[in-house]
Each structure stands twice: as structure tokens, then as C-alpha cells.
Amino acid sequence: MSVLAAADQPTLEDFGNDVWWIVLIKIVGIFGVLVLMTLFAIVFERKVVARMQQRIGPNRVGPRGYLQSLADGLKLAFKEDIMPALADKPVYFLAPVIATIPAFLAFSVIPLGPTVSIFGERTPLQLIDSPIGVLIVLACSAMGVYGIVLGGWASGSTYPLLGSLRSAAQMISYEIAMGLSIVAVFLYAGSMSTSEIVAAQADGTELSFFGLEFTGPSWFAVLLPVSFVIYVIAVVGETNRAPFDLPEAESELVGGFHTEYSSLKFALFFLAEYINIVTVSALAATLFLGGWRAPWPISIWDGANTGWWPLLWFFAKVVVALFVFVWLRGTLPRLRYDQFMRFGWKVLVPVGLVWILVVATLRAVARESDLDAGQVAVFVGVPIALVLLGGLLLASRMRNRDTRVAAREAAAGGPAPAEPEVLDPRGRDQASGGFPVPPLDLVVPPSPRLRRRESVGAGTVVGTGRRSSSTTDQEDDDV
């Protein structure tokens, strides 16, 4: 932190002594920003996905279709509010509220900019900060799980229950990976407060590379690449987004946990989901992408990190992160549930643990040898990360070698090496592990209804596969 950077950089002492109307302005401002960002994110997502799928996307309501989500929101509010007969009424009512409130709360610790002047009062562009700032976001996301879980349970229906069970397991698993990825940032920044983490990314370390002096990168995304990757993957799981949208997999669970919800209650779930996406994007910008500080070419300009300008850089970073969310959704197919859980527990968590160990070791080495932590990261961490990535690439190619070779041979017209097993019509012998198959000469007894109709004289064929009455038997047999 240089003196220059510290001028507008709020410290922990700057929080908690605002005038009440400044606090009110900030609260209303954050609320407004989140609702607007939700409206924007929905239109943005629909338009970007449409482009990726060679469509046009919403283009009717408002200029170029940008008011579409506003219209959809109004429409939702006027829909009939259905309370399922089997619903657990108080919990069914509370669930969307529980999902929404933490989503809004989490944004209170996100730093949007430096200290600015609002009607003559100097105040940081952040509602509140605390020594445990980032943990508040984690706590809020932990609370948000309740909304989804309870919503699914209280609906009194099977698909929502399955969806909520899935989401409970999924969000807990991926929260662990997310927490582990953030630990390395804490170690490097030496703080859990969001504003101090932004301050820690203010200036790059001075590097001297073979006599060449230059300023190294300061973003934790570069210094801690593994953490960043784990974080990005984990938050996609945490926010139930494609390709990890198993709790609301529409091809399997209709709508998942919100299948039975309608009208404003559904709108609240929708709002909470998009606010969560905006929050994790903002947290990604804060923890890994330098927060509200201007990216490199702009940061040469002296005024870039003062006044209200940083708001622009910050939201630009958030929109880029949102774009990545949409990009993933437009590109990747949904994972199977067991693959998804295996990935979380057997890949993300162990990698996160080992990475924390590596980071802690690097920190200790840096402290012992009087080196700057940033220098150690650039000269040791980045090469190690590159070697690891290369190794992973090689390993995955080695593992798939057989399949690749076989596929190439098959494409070249060679004989297919592995004949797929064709099951005997009667199924495999059950003793050797085949499926139990009912006897195929099973005769279904004649239906009493058919006999009644027959006596009236209207013995028609109702459908195939039902060898029921004697008149239809012959008919079916000579087909």
C-alpha cells in the first residue's frame, strides 16, 4: 500500500460512524442496485444466450427488448398465488423470504468504491465492513440454503423435495470448496475484511527480472490462480447455475425446489437466485480481480481510483463475471449428480487443501528469507501452477489414450474393437447377474370392463399390447 493509494482507501476505522441519513442512502442505494442488477442480469443472460444459440432473444418490450424482465416481473406479480393443498403453510410462506433476505444482506460488505463525498460527508462506498467481512457473505449464503431446502420440503410434493435434497447436499459441499479457496486470499491479504483485501491488491510488487524492472501483477487471480479457479467453479455450484443446476434440473425435476411456487413467492426465489449470482460475481471481483480498483491500462491515469470512477470499474468487472456465468450456461451440458458430487469432494476439496498448504509454505519461506510475498508468488507460485496445469493436461490425455486410439481406428474404417454386448431376449441368466425378467408367456386375464362392453356388442380393439378378450386375440395375432 503506497501513500498515494492509501489516500482514498478506507480502513476499518472509517466504518460505523456515518450519519444516519448517509446509512439510509447507502441501504436504499444497495437495494436499488441489486434489484436493477437482477433486471439487467436476466435480460443480459437471455440476450447473450440467444446470441450463442444463433437467436435474437427478447426484442419486443422497451428499446431493443431491454425492459423485458421488468415486464416479466410485473406479470409475475399479477399471477394467481397458489397454495398447494399439501403444503406446510407457515414454512411454505417463509421459505422465499428466507431465501431473499440473506441474498440482500450479503451485499452490505461488498466495497463498491473508495471514500467519496456524499452531500459533503466523506464516507466509503460500502455499507459496512468488519474484521470478518468475507465471512458475513459466507454466513449469508449458508442462510440462503434454508430458503431453498424449506421451499422444497414445504411444497408437499415429490419433485420439489428431491430438488431441495439435492440442493442441500450440493450447496454444503460446494461451500466447503468455496471457503477453502478464499482461505489463501486471507493468508495473502492478512485480513478477512473486504476493504482491506481490496487495499492489499492495490499495488503490484516491484520485480526485477534479469535486470529488467517492472511492476508485477497485483490481482489475487494472478497471484493465486488455483484459488481463483476453485472459487469460480465452486460458486457456480453454490448458486445452482448450469452446468451444476441439478436442484432445478428441468429435464429431471420439472422446476426443482420451486415447482409448486407461483406469483410473488416464485418471484422472490427468482430474485434471490439472481442476487446471489451478482453477489458472488462482486465477491469474485473484490477478492480476486482487484475490487473497485481500475485494471492496468486505465490505472496509469492518476484519477482512476478516486471519486466515483471506481464504481464504473467495479460494475464492469461484475458484468464480465456475469458474462462468464452465462457463457458456462450456454456451453456446458448438465452434469450427472454423482459425477458432480465426486468432482466436488474428490477434486475441488483436496486441491484446495493442498493449495492452502503450498501458499502457507510460500508465505513462511518469504518471511524467513525476507522476500516480498508477491515476488515469491510470481517466481515460485506461477511456474508451479503452470507445471501443474501441464501435468494435468498430460495426465488426462494419457488416461483417454485407449479411447482416442480406438476412436481413430473406428473412424478410419477399422473393425470396432469392442462389440457391444447384445442381451438375450429373455435376459441374462439371473444367477449370473442378469436382470430379473417376468415370464414372457404371461397371459393377462381378461378385463371385466371389456367383457361388459362385449356383451353390449361393441367389441372393439382399444389398444395393442393388451391381449384381453377372445375377439381381440385373433385380431392382434394376425397383425
Place this chain on the structure above:
Amino acid sequence: MSGTGMSGTAMSGTAMSETAMTALAAAADTGVVIGTGETIVFWVLGPVALAGALGMVLSRNAVHSALWLVLTMLSLGVFYVVQEAPFLGAAQIIVYTGAIMILFLFVLMLVGRESSDSVVETLRGQRVAAIVLGIGFAGLVGAGIARATEDLPVAGLAAVQGTEGGAAAGNVEAIAGVLYGRFVLAFEVTGALLIVAAVGALLLTHTEREPGVGRSQKERSRARFLTDRPQTLPGPGVYARANSVAAPGRLPDGGLAPSSFATGIEPQRVDELPRTGSAGAEREGLPHAGGTDAALGTIGGATTGPVPGSGEGAPR
């Protein structure tokens, strides 16, 4: 949740509020000033926490009980934060409310929504005894703690953990110093114990699949992708008049799709309405002959013979 569970939770709920009150009384005795905000938070959230504990004991539905407990835990988390232990508060909310209670809920949700506690007393007088014993135990514990903390000197937070931004930094650093300094052994042993418990539970419940029983899904999928048909076989036809597996799927020309024949079952032909616009339909003077199909110029128009799969002679 009957008898024993009831007394246990009643006890913990009451004991908690009592200890909080005694702690408050002790603090007031020694002249430590409690801020207005803290007082308001205490008198608002104290009853809320107590209501959560009572609701947890009294509600019949297991999931409602869990929710009441969540309310109590959240209030406790806020208490920690108000008493300038923000890290503890966050850990309380993240670990207990966020992870452990969700796991509880996970199990409870599988129990089923209609299952609630029976109100029939199996042991006569059990409920009264539980209440009396619970209140008695709470009184004992509360009195014990009150006596033990009666004349304790109050050091103040700043003396113990330093102030924010000061030499000894704040709450987070103080906890880290204690946890990884003085109590590092206990901390590590607890961690090892939890890991052993988790691994043990996995080991006991894990069933090894018998080796060589069949090819794994991955192997089968690989083999399938090397054949001419990597995708799934077409399903049987689903029509208004038949959805049996014996009804084969149709090809675009109306013929039967042999790949959709079910193994071991004779394919059956579906009875269907005459193809509109076909010669047969016109002959029989059906009202909608020459309808949509004719307009689309489909196969029916010129065909005199039986169209494959059109179910000749179906209307009788």
C-alpha cells in the same frame, strides 16, 4: 421427541437464558457500561432465543422443531457479534446453522411430512416429571454459574485481546493466537477425532461392489461410442390409443422402426384413425377427409395399398 429429549432441551433453553442474565447481572455489578444498542439487542433477541428454544421443544413436527432451533442459534450468533466476538458469531452461523442444522434437516425431510409426534403418554406422569426436573436442573446450573462468576474481576476486552488496529490487533487475531498457540494440541486432537469419526462411519457403511459382476458404466459408454449408434435406441411409439412397449416407433415415412422393437415382445400394430386424405378415407366418406394431411401433401393421397403402419381396416 418425548420425555427425555423434552427435558433435555427445556433445560438447555432455560439454562442458556439464565446464564445470559447472570452474566449481564455480573457485568452490571462491576460497573462495566453496556451500550444502549447492546441492551436493546439483548432484550429483543433474548426473548426470541428463548421462544426458539421453547418452540423447538413444543412443536410436534420435527422440521418445525429444527427451524425453531435455527432461530435460537441465529440469535446466539448475533449475541456473539454484539459482545464483540464477531469471528465466533460468524463461525456459529456458518458452522452450526449453515452446516450442521442443514444436515439435520436433510435427515428430517426424509422422514416424511405427515409424521409428527404422538401426544400419548406412555409413562404416566412422565411429562410433569420432565418439566419439574428440567426446571430444577436449569435452576441448579444457573445458580452454580451465578455463584461461580459472582466475584470474578472483569478484565475488559481490550486487556485480553487488544483493540482493533492496536498492537495486539483484534478479536480474530486473539482467537487465532489462543487456538494455534496455547490450545494447539487440543485443537489438533479434536480435528483428528472428527476425521476418525467421519472415516469410521464411511468405513462401516461402505459396501464394496463385487468385482467382475459387470462392466462399469464408463466401459459400457466407451464401447457404445465405438459402434454405429452412440445414442440411445428409439423408444416405443406413444399414441392416443396405445402406449405399450409393444407398439413400435415410426419412421418418418410411416413405417415401423425396427430398432424400436422391444426385446422378447412381438411388435403390435396400433389401431388408429384412418389417415385423412387417403383413398380409403375418401371412399368411406369420412367428414375430415382431405384435411390437414392433404394440404401438407403427405403420403396418403396417392396410396391405394396399405400404408405401412396405418392400421388397415381399423374402423369397423
